[in-house]
Amino acid sequence: MKATITDVAKKAGVSMKTVSRVLNNEPNVADKTRARVKAIAAELRYSPNLAARGLATSKSYLIALIYDNPSINYISHIQRGAIDACREAGYHLVVEPLYLEKAKSRDEKADAMRSVLERLPVDGVILTPPLCDSEGILQTLAELRIDCVRVAPANRGQQPFVGMDDDTAAYQMTQYLLGQGHQRIGFIKGHIGHAATDMRFDGYCRAIESVGLNLTPELVVNGDFSFESGAEQAKILLNLPVEKRPTAIFASNDDMAAAVISVASQMGLAVPADLSVCGFDDTPLARILSPALTTVRQPIYKMGYNAAQQLIMPAGSKAEIGQILDFEIKLRDSVALLKKNM
Amino acid sequence: MKATITDVAKKAGVSMKTVSRVLNNEPNVADKTRARVKAIAAELRYSPNLAARGLATSKSYLIALIYDNPSINYISHIQRGAIDACREAGYHLVVEPLYLEKAKSRDEKADAMRSVLERLPVDGVILTPPLCDSEGILQTLAELRIDCVRVAPANRGQQPFVGMDDDTAAYQMTQYLLGQGHQRIGFIKGHIGHAATDMRFDGYCRAIESVGLNLTPELVVNGDFSFESGAEQAKILLNLPVEKRPTAIFASNDDMAAAVISVASQMGLAVPADLSVCGFDDTPLARILSPALTTVRQPIYKMGYNAAQQLIMPAGSKAEIGQILDFEIKLRDSVALLKKNM
DNA sequence: CTGAAAGCGCTTACAG
DNA sequence: CTGAAAGCGCTTACAG
Numbered sequence: 001m002k003a004t005i006t007d008v009a010k011k012a013g014v015s016m017k018t019v020s021r022v023l024n025n026e027p028n029v030a031d032k033t034r035a036r037v038k039a040i041a042a043e044l045r046y047s048p049n050l051a052a053r054g055l056a057t058s059k060s061y062l063i064a065l066i067y068d069n070p071s072i073n074y075i076s077h078i079q080r081g082a083i084d085a086c087r088e089a090g091y092h093l094v095v096e097p098l099y100l101e102k103a104k105s106r107d108e109k110a111d112a113m114r115s116v117l118e119r120l121p122v123d124g125v126i127l128t129p130p131l132c133d134s135e136g137i138l139q140t141l142a143e144l145r146i147d148c149v150r151v152a153p154a155n156r157g158q159q160p161f162v163g164m165d166d167d168t169a170a171y172q173m174t175q176y177l178l179g180q181g182h183q184r185i186g187f188i189k190g191h192i193g194h195a196a197t198d199m200r201f202d203g204y205c206r207a208i209e210s211v212g213l214n215l216t217p218e219l220v221v222n223g224d225f226s227f228e229s230g231a232e233q234a235k236i237l238l239n240l241p242v243e244k245r246p247t248a249i250f251a252s253n254d255d256m257a258a259a260v261i262s263v264a265s266q267m268g269l270a271v272p273a274d275l276s277v278c279g280f281d282d283t284p285l286a287r288i289l290s291p292a293l294t295t296v297r298q299p300i301y302k303m304g305y306n307a308a309q310q311l312i313m314p315a316g317s318k319a320e321i322g323q324i325l326d327f328e329i330k331l332r333d334s335v336a337l338l339k340k341n342m
Numbered sequence: 343m344k345a346t347i348t349d350v351a352k353k354a355g356v357s358m359k360t361v362s363r364v365l366n367n368e369p370n371v372a373d374k375t376r377a378r379v380k381a382i383a384a385e386l387r388y389s390p391n392l393a394a395r396g397l398a399t400s401k402s403y404l405i406a407l408i409y410d411n412p413s414i415n416y417i418s419h420i421q422r423g424a425i426d427a428c429r430e431a432g433y434h435l436v437v438e439p440l441y442l443e444k445a446k447s448r449d450e451k452a453d454a455m456r457s458v459l460e461r462l463p464v465d466g467v468i469l470t471p472p473l474c475d476s477e478g479i480l481q482t483l484a485e486l487r488i489d490c491v492r493v494a495p496a497n498r499g500q501q502p503f504v505g506m507d508d509d510t511a512a513y514q515m516t517q518y519l520l521g522q523g524h525q526r527i528g529f530i531k532g533h534i535g536h537a538a539t540d541m542r543f544d545g546y547c548r549a550i551e552s553v554g555l556n557l558t559p560e561l562v563v564n565g566d567f568s569f570e571s572g573a574e575q576a577k578i579l580l581n582l583p584v585e586k587r588p589t590a591i592f593a594s595n596d597d598m599a600a601a602v603i604s605v606a607s608q609m610g611l612a613v614p615a616d617l618s619v620c621g622f623d624d625t626p627l628a629r630i631l632s633p634a635l636t637t638v639r640q641p642i643y644k645m646g647y648n649a650a651q652q653l654i655m656p657a658g659s660k661a662e663i664g665q666i667l668d669f670e671i672k673l674r675d676s677v678a679l680l681k682k683n684m
Numbered sequence: 685c686t687g688a689a690a691g692c693g694c695t696t697a698c699a700g
Numbered sequence: 701c702t703g704a705a706a707g708c709g710c711t712t713a714c715a716g
Contacts, residue, residue, distance in 0.1 A: 047460040052710035080439070360702060370701055
């Protein structure tokens, strides 16, 4: 039914091997022969059988995206980037969630990873947080000799990764708030244990200290990236006595920032006139909010794209071990100059 | 390195074929032999090479999820369902977006589909809207003899599908609004040309007419599923003279419903005291909104799960051509009894 | 520049 | 109940 390499060879009057050479762009084929084979392959709508090729080369032309309980928005963009990179190179992306919600031991994680990968022969693996920081998983991959690129890992170490500078982004955002005249800047931290939580907080601290201010412990509260936690912590911050109350709140992600806006408006505080708010992530929510949210846009799509590309590229042409991509501060309407009387 | 079927056969002192029988749960193996082979396979951590098996059977154990410009939320849930079904059966899901944004001709669509599938040998395809209603694509699939299950198609026809009754859901939601005393119920339609747009509108009309009311043309406006269009149309509805203004608005999806709430509050109308609002989809947004949105929950995960399952099941055991799954009306806080004086 | 042979790791008839 | 042979459609050495 479907044309095979033999059909093409017969029709072109050459051997299978020559067809194979043409298809894989190998040298040592006469231009004329090459052209003829190409024409006939196109005419027959020939495309190689991936299974046969995979069996012969022990490559699969498959890349796996492996993740655990991520934000839908985050994973979708990583995925889209990875798919685009795969498609350009004739690869395909297989998506494999690894549900490790319950605090599992290192060995259990390793086993879960192993059982996924043993059934599926992939040429490389993209690992998102928090999986990319699990030792058990990394070791399993090493044992199985499967290449892997980590996305936004906490510990950059010696293995390939793509990431961005959360620290610097948070620093710049805080600087911006300071530049708008704010001095009492509240900060809502993210889920404890996530790499991004610490990095973002560090950037905030650096900025505060860089202008000679002291960190005010009561202005720093602990959320967990959820809208609900953001609402809870916003109430704590906004119920501080007026002279201690923050005039701006920097939430570690957009969901929590949305909660801050919502709580503020329930308390009769106008954003940004009475309270400036900013977030982190630039999810679709950020533009829908009113006022539209000032936030940090992460290069999520590009991280996925570059991760897949690193996996696909022949070893020789690989760039450095790690790639740090640019973020962008999205200035919108939720931050204003501090009013004189505040 | 990795154990093969020959390794297992040798160590068990049987032929390759016997190992193959055990692994594929075929009959005609002595229980004792079967047990021994299983034990040794486990000990050697043997798992079959998918490429080799694929070459021999001309099956790939791969299912493709193909979509075009969908809502991230929708696709993620379909995908998660499909992956879970695949995993249970030893299959894997390959994700292949097909970008057909520009109004392409039927042949161009068919070609795009063909070039994706010729490179990738899959055992079946899951098609989401609007692709599942493209004749060109359906025909290509038929020519390639690739099984396909459509998700929520407009035309149910004779090919396998999974779906739900958008019509009935909209009917019930409108009935609920009527039951709360509302008579002037605004309706914001979705993107023209989407199957869901018409079905949801039909349900609304049926409900209105079922209680002996007439459709009021000025209460029906055209959105396109985007937040922005929802805001625009909400303004039109809410700027109607008070005696004509709707006391409830049913938006065809949650994003537009969110816009209605936002516009209402900007105009000083309290939801639900002055205006009841409901949506369709039950996206994560619905719970975050204040007030939390009354909406229709679609069985999206289950549609993905069942679609994959239909593809994987041996032909004999297939259920009916189509599966219609249950939806759920999620009553939350955005709808209230009509106040007496309105 | 070109090709014949062997082999990748499975399964499908077929034989016993 | 069990097995030896052939073959799926490619590519990898190797020869010429």
